[in-house]
Amino acid sequence: MVLVVSEEVREALDARRPVVALESTIIAHGLPRPRNLQVALELEAVVREQGAVPATIAVLDGRPHVGLDKQQLERVANEDGIRKLGHRDLPPAVAAGASGATTVSATALLAALAGVRVFATGGLGGVHREWTVTQDESADLGLLARTRITVVCAGVKSILDVPATLQRLETLGVTVAGYGTDRFPGFYLSDSAHPVDWTLTSPAQVAAVMRAQDALDMPESALIVANPVPEEEQLDPALHARVLADALHACEAEGVSGQGVTPFLLDYLVRHTDGASLSANLAAVRGNVRLAGRIAAAWAAG
Incomplete structure (x- = not known):
């Protein structure tokens, strides 16, 4: 092999x-x-x-x-x-x-x-803004719809169309649960302002959902555990909104499209927040990795 x-x-x-x-x-x-x-x-x-x-x-x-x-x-x-x-x-x-x-x-x-069975990352890809024009959607979504894995993340990247991404995940049959929250996190932000249907509050509860996936012989789709970055470590929401709006205008003005959009916007955020977006990103990743370790331990104990 x-x-x-x-x-x-x-x-x-x-x-x-x-x-x-x-x-x-x-x-x-x-x-x-x-x-x-x-x-x-x-x-x-x-x-x-x-x-x-x-x-x-x-x-x-x-x-x-x-x-x-x-x-x-x-x-x-x-x-x-x-x-x-x-x-x-x-x-x-x-x-x-x-x-x-x-x-x-x-x-x-x-x-x-x-x-x-358990994977930790920062933020997922998703449906891009202006999807009706570009048809631009991350390959993450389709892959997670047919792969049995638990992904601990801080939501989807906030440069994306968050409600459209959540709708797409629902259509694809991918289970999404907030960890300790009924709001979907916004990657750099603790709250994207969009709700989630399910809330899990412990690694043992996450592991129980994983076992239920297997017991029900569900289609081979993922479980997304959306773990918000702590509020004290998030990017200032007002700064995020202002810089992201500027980044989107700059992206359009420079004619960036396709796979170039995400790295352009993320780099713009890092440069125009004096690195604060990167600090929030790393804080989210650390928290996700820590939680993933605890979930993996609960899963293995079962």
């Missing part, structure tokens, strides 16, 4: 010990060097503090890896030419012997293939 599962991750899965999948795009493309490697190591340490095994995922020389050692993490963080891989990119990357960091969709797929 082309999939390479690290010895530590394989032993944990075989022993039914908790494992948390982590994406690698944040390492290769989301943060500047050397901070990217520092954050990668920090997030793995957070998983271990919860008693779980981290499984950072990437493709190296055409081999998808579930679980990286320190040398491999350093390679993803420092090597020039590391591609950004969604799940559609995996076959050509494997065939070409390419190396790449995995996005949410590729990470979720490879984690599920390896038998990892």
Whole structure:
């Protein structure tokens, strides 16, 4: 099999010990060097503090890896030419012997293939603004509609059309639950101003929903656990609204479209909030990773 599962991750899965999948795009493309490697190591340490095994995922020389050692993490963080891989990119990357960091969709797929049930990330992709014109929708949604994995996230990126994304997830049959909240979080913000139908308040409750998915023999769809960034660590909502409006105007003025929209808007937010959006992003990721470790432990205990 082309999939390479690290010895530590394989032993944990075989022993039914908790494992948390982590994406690698944040390492290769989301943060500047050397901070990217520092954050990668920090997030793995957070998983271990919860008693779980981290499984950072990437493709190296055409081999998808579930679980990286320190040398491999350093390679993803420092090597020039590391591609950004969604799940559609995996076959050509494997065939070409390419190396790449995995996005949410590729990470979720490879984690599920390896038998990892819990995945922590920052924010999901979703339906883009002006969808009726562009038909631009993240591949995350379709992949999560057919992949049995629990994704702990801070909602969807606030640059997206949040209500349209929630409607799309409902249409696709993907379960969404707020963690300790009846409001859908807004990535940089604790509250997107949109409600969720279900609220879960403990890792044990999340694990119970996961077991119910299996007991009901439900279609192979994901469970999204939307965990808000703490209010004291969120981006100031007024600043967010003002800079995002400016970013959207700048994006239109410069003719940015397709896959270029999200990185343009996120970079604009970082630059025009003096890095505050990045700090909120990292605070959300840390909280999600911590919660994912606890959920994985509750799942393994069952």
